Amino acid sequence: MSAEITLGMDSALSSYNKIFQALEAHQDWFANSIPLIASENVPSPAVREAIISDFANRYAEGWAGDRVYAGCTYIDEVELICLDLAKRLFSAEFADVRPVSGVCANLTVYSAFADPGDTMMALAIPNGGHISAARKEFNGTAGLVHGLNVEYFVFDRENWNIDVDKTKEKVRKLESEGKKPKMVMFGGSLFLFPHPVKELSEFFKSEGIVVCYDAAHVSGLIAGKQFQAPLAEGVDAVSLSTHKTLFGPQGGTVLSWDKYAEKIKAGAFPGTSSNHHLHHVAGKAIAFAEFLEFGEEYATRVIENAKTLAGALNDEGLDVLASNLGFTKSHQIAVDVTKYGDGGNLEKDLEKANIIVNRQLIPGDIQAGRHYMHPGGLRLGTSEVTRLGMRKEEMRQIASFLAKIIVKKEDALKVKEEVRHLRNSYQKVHYAFDTGTAAYKYIKIR
Numbered sequence: 401m402s403a404e405i406t407l408g409m410d411s412a413l414s415s416y417n418k419i420f421q422a423l424e425a426h427q428d429w430f431a432n433s434i435p436l437i438a439s440e441n442v443p444s445p446a447v448r449e450a451i452i453s454d455f456a457n458r459y460a461e462g463w464a465g466d467r468v469y470a471g472c473t474y475i476d477e478v479e480l481i482c483l484d485l486a487k488r489l490f491s492a493e494f495a496d497v498r499p500v501s502g503v504c505a506n507l508t509v510y511s512a513f514a515d516p517g518d519t520m521m522a523l524a525i526p527n528g529g530h531i532s533a534a535r536k537e538f539n540g541t542a543g544l545v546h547g548l549n550v551e552y553f554v555f556d557r558e559n560w561n562i563d564v565d566k567t568k569e570k571v572r573k574l575e576s577e578g579k580k581p582k583m584v585m586f587g588g589s590l591f592l593f594p595h596p597v598k599e600l601s602e603f604f605k606s607e608g609i610v611v612c613y614d615a616a617h618v619s620g621l622i623a624g625k626q627f628q629a630p631l632a633e634g635v636d637a638v639s640l641s642t643h644k645t646l647f648g649p650q651g652g653t654v655l656s657w658d659k660y661a662e663k664i665k666a667g668a669f670p671g672t673s674s675n676h677h678l679h680h681v682a683g684k685a686i687a688f689a690e691f692l693e694f695g696e697e698y699a700t701r702v703i704e705n706a707k708t709l710a711g712a713l714n715d716e717g718l719d720v721l722a723s724n725l726g727f728t729k730s731h732q733i734a735v736d737v738t739k740y741g742d743g744g745n746l747e748k749d750l751e752k753a754n755i756i757v758n759r760q761l762i763p764g765d766i767q768a769g770r771h772y773m774h775p776g777g778l779r780l781g782t783s784e785v786t787r788l789g790m791r792k793e794e795m796r797q798i799a800s801f802l803a804k805i806i807v808k809k810e811d812a813l814k815v816k817e818e819v820r821h822l823r824n825s826y827q828k829v830h831y832a833f834d835t836g837t838a839a840y841k842y843i844k845i846r
């Protein structure tokens with residue numbers, strides 16, 4: 401903490417100044433850290449420029465070219481370009497770039513294809529599922545906000561994937577109980593290997609079940625053609641976040657087929673938003689253009705780096721999960737740290753050394769009585785360090801830093817200096833048309 405915070409006591413000006421001090425301190429910290437949070441990335445200077453434009457202050461309800469507000473000439477131009485780029489990037493017939501987040505993209509899809517009281521099948525959280533596809537009893541979005549009953553895919557923990565045959569059996573059983581799913585949602589937050597979409601979508605469709613895919617995490621890997629292609633494999637709609645492996649501004653998008661366009665449009669507006677975030681539409685358009693040009697190379701490097709980091713951590717003696725399967729085919733790896741502490745405490749120890757990771761529930765945690773605050777695992781992602789230009793050699797260095805803290809319990813301040821030294825050479829984003837400004841440079845326009 402850089403400033404002394406005295407809530408309730410400061411003058412307005414003093415609070416105002418402390419806010420800017422914190423914003424600057426944060427950027428300086430991240431410029432000297434190793435960011436390994438799998439859901440994060442760093443946008444290009446071009447995306448940052450777009451999101452501080454005046455688009456941020458406007459309204460444009462409705463579809464581009466058919467708005468409820470005046471003043472949208474240039475906003476429409478940019479949104480039409482954004483839609484065109486999204487469709488080309490994902491080979492999709494239809495795209496809606498208005499959802500303001502991945503959760504809103506999911507809600508858009510739920511509203512398009514299911515009614516409250518219907519059943520959806522998704523991945524359970526301890527198997528990698530996300531809270532936005534979870535039950536009401538956990539305050540999950542699907543249950544709490546859209547009233548869906550959630551049933552789980554049968555998950556095979558040996559193979560780190562959905563069990564195709566047992567999932568089919570489960571659907572038939574649910575059907576016999578009068579609880580047949582209206583829709584299924586593939587995808588998840590701990591997402592190491594492509595899901596068996598091709599193997600299951602024909603079955604689901606023959607049962608009259610709508611097939612959706614949550615690509616929040618892996619949208620950049622899909623766009624870069626290094627992961628499965630869910631639309632080509634038979635899904636009806638894809639929801640995604642634009643800021644995880646896809647290095648855009650924070651936001652969501654839905655991809656689908658023309659025959660579902662009107663349902664999805666209604667789900668996005670007015671269903672789950674009134675105004676959407678127009679500056680972020682501009683930022684998405686820029687990130688999509690960057691991805692069309694540089695995405696294949698980027699996604700290839702991201703996955704190569706994840707595999708290298710996993711192998712190097714394994715060599716350092718850490719228990720990287722899914723070792724029987726080569727650790728990962730995505731940007732993520734999961735590490736069982738129960739030999740050395742727990743995910744919550746180790747996350748804090750690593751933060752002191754400027755290594756930013758997040759704790760992760762892993763299979764077996766719930767049975768062992770561990771919970772989300774102190775789970776047995778850590779999840780690491782290579783999207784952001786790859787965006788900064790790091791390659792295999794740097795992954796091996798990062799693995800040694802992690803081992804110094806987790807295994808050898810070395811002094812965090814000493815490791816922090818080594819981290820800063822490594823980061824010195826990686827201050828700019830790669831895989832972009834304009835890379836002049838440092839990635840975490842604080843931009844002052846006051």
Ligand SMILES: *Cc1c(COP(=O)(O)O)cnc(C)c1O
Nearest residue numbers: 501502503530588589614616641
């Ligand atoms: C991150 C995530 C989301 C939510 O995305 P936001 O953009 O944070 O709202 C949805 N689904 C999955 C699987 C996720 O990992």
